[in-house]
Amino acid sequence: MARPAIKITIIDRLGKHPCHRGHKVGDTFDFDSERGKLCxxxxxxxxxxxxxxxxxxxxxxxxxxxxxxxxxxxxxxxxFKIEKIDR
Structure with a gap:
């Protein structure tokens, strides 16, 4: 059985300054294939x-x-919001 995929989405920003990594609300990452792009x-x-x-x-x-x-x-x-996606 394959382990579930993990999707991470930026859903809000509460601070006064932009992210030093350039992340913005709406950015989405696949944890398994794109974790190197995540701060x-x-x-x-x-x-x-x-x-x-x-x-x-x-x-x-x-x-x-x-x-x-x-x-x-x-x-x-x-x-961030993390969602487990069953394959």
Whole structure:
């Protein structure tokens, strides 16, 4: 059985400054094939959520198969949505 795909989308920006990596609301990344394009700080925060979703867990207070998180850059605060996509 193939493991689920993971799609990461930037859904909002709460900070006052643009992302130093150039990410914008609406950008989408396939975790398996495009993780090198994703900001390393955001990827570091995303990984535990991805691991939980990919292997059958659920994030409290989140819809099934999804998680939202913020990047750790306080000046930018991009908000990301992770979606598990069953193949």
């Amino acid at each position: 390393p700080m955001a990827c570091h925060v995303a990984f535990p959520y991805i691991d939980i979703l990919r292997y059958g867990g659920k994030i409290p207070h989140q819809e099934d198969g999804c998680a939202t998180f913020c990047c750790p850059d306080v000046d930018t605060i991009n908000v």
